[in-house]
Amino acid sequence: MELFRDINIDWLGKKWYLLAFSLVFSVSGIFSMLFWHKIPYGVDFKGGTQVHVSFDRTPSEDRIRAAFDAVGIKDEKVQAVRGDVGARPEVLISLPEKSDATGFDARAAVLNALETNYHDGGFKVESSQTIGPTAGEQLRHQALFATLYSLLGMLVYLWFRFELIYGVAAVVAVFHDTLITIGAFSLTNQEITLTVVAAILTLVGYSMNDTIVVFDRIRENLATARRETLSTVVNRSINQTLSRTILTSGLTFLTVLSLYLFGGEVLHGFSFALVVGILIGTYSSIAVAAPMLVAYQDWRIAKGKAASLPGGKRA
Numbered sequence: 001m002e003l004f005r006d007i008n009i010d011w012l013g014k015k016w017y018l019l020a021f022s023l024v025f026s027v028s029g030i031f032s033m034l035f036w037h038k039i040p041y042g043v044d045f046k047g048g049t050q051v052h053v054s055f056d057r058t059p060s061e062d063r064i065r066a067a068f069d070a071v072g073i074k075d076e077k078v079q080a081v082r083g084d085v086g087a088r089p090e091v092l093i094s095l096p097e098k099s100d101a102t103g104f105d106a107r108a109a110v111l112n113a114l115e116t117n118y119h120d121g122g123f124k125v126e127s128s129q130t131i132g133p134t135a136g137e138q139l140r141h142q143a144l145f146a147t148l149y150s151l152l153g154m155l156v157y158l159w160f161r162f163e164l165i166y167g168v169a170a171v172v173a174v175f176h177d178t179l180i181t182i183g184a185f186s187l188t189n190q191e192i193t194l195t196v197v198a199a200i201l202t203l204v205g206y207s208m209n210d211t212i213v214v215f216d217r218i219r220e221n222l223a224t225a226r227r228e229t230l231s232t233v234v235n236r237s238i239n240q241t242l243s244r245t246i247l248t249s250g251l252t253f254l255t256v257l258s259l260y261l262f263g264g265e266v267l268h269g270f271s272f273a274l275v276v277g278i279l280i281g282t283y284s285s286i287a288v289a290a291p292m293l294v295a296y297q298d299w300r301i302a303k304g305k306a307a308s309l310p311g312g313k314r315a
Contacts (some may be wrong), residue, residue, distance in 0.1 A: 007239045011286055012294060018287035022176060025280075029183015035199050042191035042269075045140040047097040049106030051286075052081070053114070054088040056121040062093065067117035081265040090126070090189030092265070097133050099189060106130060110204065143197040149205050151175065162215060165296045170211045173289035177281045190269060199273035203268050205233045206252075207281030209243060211289045217241050218293075234290050236262045249282040 012017075033039050043050050055203055061078045066217040068076045072093065081090040094107045114123055131139075151171050158167030185192050217237040225233055254277060260271035 007242060009236050009239055011235055012291060015287070015291040018283075019291065022180075022284070022288060025180050025183065026176065029180055032183060032186040034141045036185045036192070037189045038184060040189055040191050041136075042130070042193035042196075043094055043131055043136070043142070044194045045136045045192065047063065047131050047136035049092045049095045049116045049128060050109055050129040051095070051110045051128045052090065052126040053110070053123050054095060054125045054126050056088070059091055059121060059123075061091070062115070063118060063120055064093070067112070067113045067285065069170065070117040071109070072112045073113060080081075088305060090265075097136075099131070102268070124129065145260065146197070146201060147178065150201060154204070154208050158215075162219065165293060169289045169292040169296070170208055170215070171214075172292060173203050173211055173278050173284040174207050174281075175278055176284050176288050177203060181273055181277045181282045183267075185273070188272075190272065193269055195267070195270040196273050199270045199277065203274065203277035203281055206278065207284060210282060211285040213239060213243050213244065214285050214290060215293075218290075231294055234294055238286055238290060245282060245285070249278055253278050 005151040008083075042286070059080075061080065067078065068074075069197050075096050077094040079092045079094070081092050093110055095109070097106075107125065109128075110128075111125060151174060155171045160172050181200060181203065182192065185196070214237060217240055218234055219235045221237050221240075253275070254269050256274035260275050261265055263271050
């Protein structure tokens with residue numbers, strides 16, 4: 001099935017506009033991570049306690065915060081939870097953990113604050129989860145290494161399968177996707193948890209697969225179009241795979257968008273990462289990986305070297 005026939009878009013002619021779009025979102029995310037919201041680690045990574053509380057009627061988040069202030073608890077995070085239709089209103093209360101041995105009982109502190117100072121209806125503590133800061137730091141390091149190792153493995157595979165520059169271009173595109181996705185969490189001040197890391201690793205593979213499809217078509221076209229410039233071949237390859245890209249990514253996007261809208265609070269971070277990542281991952285295969293490949297080959301030619309082609313060949 002093809003959505004487009006004989007399409008002829010000059011993608012590389014628009015590369016500066018596309019790269020400017022990437023630059024805006026990348027820089028915004030970096031500034032947010034450095035100066036505004038930082039990287040909003042969840043309890044999984046920074047340590048602390050999450051207490052899940054249900055209420056008889058829709059609670060006031062400001063009154064809940066005032067109840068904690070009254071007993072001297074600071075830095076709490078109060079977040080309303082979207083539940084099923086007709087279910088009791090729920091709130092997720094997060095308290096930071098200062099050390100592994102403070103003796104501070106966060107669940108009891110939440111109960112005490114609400115029982116003493118919250119008088120806007122009944123409530124019930126549904127569950128609580130505590131992770132020490134040492135365990136959180138270990139999980140943070142493991143998540144970082146898992147992402148880096150996956151990128152390294154893909155670089156080696158593409159180096160063997162195509163050429164080193166193809167692997168570098170693909171890894172840079174995936175890093176670009178990861179950076180913008182994490183930046184989106186920072187800009188919206190949503191917590192990054194283990195399920196979000198799982199979504200990011202999923203996106204690494206998804207985006208890489210999309211880039212490989214384009215690169216594979218470039219290799220096929222280069223074998224039969226030796227007289228054409230690389231820019232012409234790359235443009236044609238992107239246009240030839242455009243229907244496949246939109247069909248595959250579009251259907252996947254609709255699925256994860258439904259998960260984001262109707263999946264509930266537990267899957268909210270996971271589905272948000274997939275929604276952002278699939279859009280950016282599809283875009284980067286065209287706007288980041290392909291232009292980088294062409295720019296490198298043009299640089300080699302300008303230096304008087306032969307362009308390197310997949311399979312170790314030289315133009």
